[in-house]
Amino acid sequence: MPKQVDHVSRRRLIAEAVCHLADEHGLEGVTLRDVAARAQVSMGAVQRCFRTKEEMLVFTLGHIGERIGERVRARLVRSPAQSAGTALGHAATEISLLREEHRAEARVWLAFVAQAAVNETLATTLRASYAPLQETFTRLIAEAADAEAGSGSDAGADGDGDAGADRAALVDPRREARTLLALVDGLTTHVLIGHLTPPEAQDVLHAHLARLWA
Amino acid sequence: MPKQVDHVSRRRLIAEAVCHLADEHGLEGVTLRDVAARAQVSMGAVQRCFRTKEEMLVFTLGHIGERIGERVRARLVRSPAQSAGTALGHAATEISLLREEHRAEARVWLAFVAQAAVNETLATTLRASYAPLQETFTRLIAEAADAEAGSGSDAGADGDGDAGADRAALVDPRREARTLLALVDGLTTHVLIGHLTPPEAQDVLHAHLARLWA
DNA sequence: GCCGTTCCGATGCGAGCGCATCGGAACGTA
DNA sequence: TACGTTCCGATGCGCTCGCATCGGAACGGC
Numbered sequence: 484m485p486k487q488v489d490h491v492s493r494r495r496l497i498a499e500a501v502c503h504l505a506d507e508h509g510l511e512g513v514t515l516r517d518v519a520a521r522a523q524v525s526m527g528a529v530q531r532c533f534r535t536k537e538e539m540l541v542f543t544l545g546h547i548g549e550r551i552g553e554r555v556r557a558r559l560v561r562s563p564a565q566s567a568g569t570a571l572g573h574a575a576t577e578i579s580l581l582r583e584e585h586r587a588e589a590r591v592w593l594a595f596v597a598q599a600a601v602n603e604t605l606a607t608t609l610r611a612s613y614a615p616l617q618e619t620f621t622r623l624i625a626e627a628a629d630a631e632a633g634s635g636s637d638a639g640a641d642g643d644g645d646a647g648a649d650r651a652a653l654v655d656p657r658r659e660a661r662t663l664l665a666l667v668d669g670l671t672t673h674v675l676i677g678h679l680t681p682p683e684a685q686d687v688l689h690a691h692l693a694r695l696w697a
Numbered sequence: 698m699p700k701q702v703d704h705v706s707r708r709r710l711i712a713e714a715v716c717h718l719a720d721e722h723g724l725e726g727v728t729l730r731d732v733a734a735r736a737q738v739s740m741g742a743v744q745r746c747f748r749t750k751e752e753m754l755v756f757t758l759g760h761i762g763e764r765i766g767e768r769v770r771a772r773l774v775r776s777p778a779q780s781a782g783t784a785l786g787h788a789a790t791e792i793s794l795l796r797e798e799h800r801a802e803a804r805v806w807l808a809f810v811a812q813a814a815v816n817e818t819l820a821t822t823l824r825a826s827y828a829p830l831q832e833t834f835t836r837l838i839a840e841a842a843d844a845e846a847g848s849g850s851d852a853g854a855d856g857d858g859d860a861g862a863d864r865a866a867l868v869d870p871r872r873e874a875r876t877l878l879a880l881v882d883g884l885t886t887h888v889l890i891g892h893l894t895p896p897e898a899q900d901v902l903h904a905h906l907a908r909l910w911a
Numbered sequence: 912g913c914c915g916t917t918c919c920g921a922t923g924c925g926a927g928c929g930c931a932t933c934g935g936a937a938c939g940t941a
Numbered sequence: 942t943a944c945g946t947t948c949c950g951a952t953g954c955g956c957t958c959g960c961a962t963c964g965g966a967a968c969g970g971c
Contacts, residue, residue: 506815507815508815509811509812509814509815509816510725510811511724511725511812512815590814590815593810593811593814594811594814594815596807596811596886596890597723597724597807597808597810597811597812598723598725598811599889599890600723600804600807600808600889600890601720601721601722601723601726601804601808602723606890606891609890609892610890610891610892613887613890613892614892617892655904658900658901658904661887661893661897661898661901662880662901662904662905664883664887665880665883665884665886665887665893665898665901666876666879666880666883667883668882668883668886668887669878669879669880669881669882669883669884669886670879670883672810672879672882672883672886673827673875673878673879673882675813675814676810676813676814676820676823676824676827677820677824678823678824678827678828678831679875679879683875684879686872687872687875687876687879690869690872690876691876694908
């Protein structure tokens with residue numbers, strides 16, 4: 484066998500270049516030539532890895548989705564000892580992409596989301612990333628509600644003596660997960676366009692989470 | 698004076714054409730030629746109205762923002778007799794753009810939001826639309842909280858006897874407005890990419906509003 | 912009726928795009 | 942070492958883009 488290259492890692496390398504360019508100039512600023520230049524490979528190499536530009540974009544989107552999902556998972560195993568409620572807060576903070584180092588990722592994500600609204604292939608890829616994310620959040624919320632129902636309230640300020648079980652029955656974990664996911668995406672968007680500052684968004688998110696249990 | 702045309706109405710006509718095209722193929726599918734064809738004018742006419750493409754896009758964005766803001770305002774004056782709480786619900790439903798006839802508007806909006814993340818001019822225009830919207834929601838929430846504090850709870854199911862005043866003090870209207878705005882935008886986005894169905898989003902929104910007062 | 916002004920449709924230009932093509936470099940195998 | 946296979950960098954093609962240009966149509970004032 485003659486020269487052989489690692490296609491997988493090269494595809495990832497190219498996907499990273501796509502991300503950098505999309506972060507700077509939006510998806511419209513992503514051209515095969517610029518991608519090749521940014522990835523330090525030739526255009527021919529890019530064309531070998533991806534038959535068309537769309538194939539490249541779809542792969543990149545999947546790549547980002549995987550990375551974000553992985554980050555949430557990593558964050559969850561990093562803090563397993565604490566309550567499900569705090570774990571939920573950590574996970575939500577993780578996907579809100581508010582920290583400066585993830586701002587670029589958020590911009591790229593937003594660019595793809597907009598494109599997915601008019602491109603079914605991208606939309607499918609995007610949904611494939613959202614589904615497990617929502618699943619994870621649903622589970623976390625259910626666990627947190629169970630924990631709250633089982634023990635007394637740990638951080639509540641008011642003297643409400645009602646059993647948590649009642650509240651757990653009132654909270655629909657799936658609906659709450661959807662709410663949280665949509666809220667986080669909306670906050671991220673508003674930060675990106677400068678309508679909210681990161682601390683303001685953080686404050687909103689924190690308040691929402693706090694109300695979930697209070 | 699020789700031939701004179703109504704520039705204002707022509708600009709609006711062109712803006713509508715931009716919206717139609719952006720709805721179908723995203724902002725990338727908006728070219729001067731296609732816009733001219735869709736608006737049934739020549740390319741020269743488009744170039745006369747807008748010196749550059751960007752100027753056209755900025756105007757279009759402002760146009761949409763104005764239209765949405767106007768719709769909210771119209772909805773509010775149409776149902777003034779009811780409580781501030783229901784008015785809030787109506788306004789939120791209005792900007793969530795979930796109804797089929799507004800889905801196109803939502804897609805265009807999303808396309809512009811994504812572009813605004815990498816284009817300061819668009820971002821400024823966008824913020825100019827969000828600011829009064831948030832202002833309106835802040836006011837509505839404050840009024841609703843006041844009304845709740847003044848009278849007894851009207852729809853609460855639990856037998857909680859706490860005075861509403863305490864709760865009103867706990868609710869920060871501005872923060873709630875930010876939350877609601879972000880949630881609505883997130884829900885709209887998730888509907889557009891097919892992650893949620895309109896009824897699901899409607900359900901989430903309704904539950905969130907209900908919890909605001911309960 | 913001629914003129915001055917405003918408008919616009921058609922056309923051209925340079926640039927940049929995605930994609931196809933191909934000659935040769937690189938490298939394991941015999 | 943000679944060969945066969947895999948890879949890739951360079952180049953070209955056809956196309957579309959935003960924008961500039963310009964000749965003439967439309968129309969009120971003199």
